[in-house]
Amino acid sequence: MDDNRTDKVLLYKGVKTMIFAVLTLFMGPIILSMALSQPENKLYIPLLVVGLLICAFAVFLIFKGIRLIMNSMFKK
Template identity: 70%
Template sequence: MEQTNRTDKQLLFKGIKTLVFALLSLFMGPILMHLALSDKENSLYLPLLIVASLICAFAVFLIFKGIKIIMASMFKK
């Protein structure tokens, strides 16, 4: 019997959801970084800068993870 290759829809939606969170993080990280860098005399400068950098790094991680999940749903790996 020949098995047809079909996309796992639940896994595909999980990957798309991951990419949506990455998109939100891609906007939120640079906005927070701009707020932190615009007022260096503020007492929250360093914590806000650290949080913004972590959010930016997390966004890149989520992009790779989301693409990997989508590829796994298509190619069954």
């Protein structure tokens, strides 16, 4: 018989991924604003690159978290 229940382990993993995504959603723009507020600082380019990478990673984590949550509810 087909069991139509949510996979709780996969759901927990998806929620945990979304929590990390929210953290990086806040951390990325904060680092970017720190970098852009002082362009004459010698750490301008490294902070800018790190901030952009964190923002891109946040978008990746959002898609991965949503996919995991959907897979836990609607099994493939």
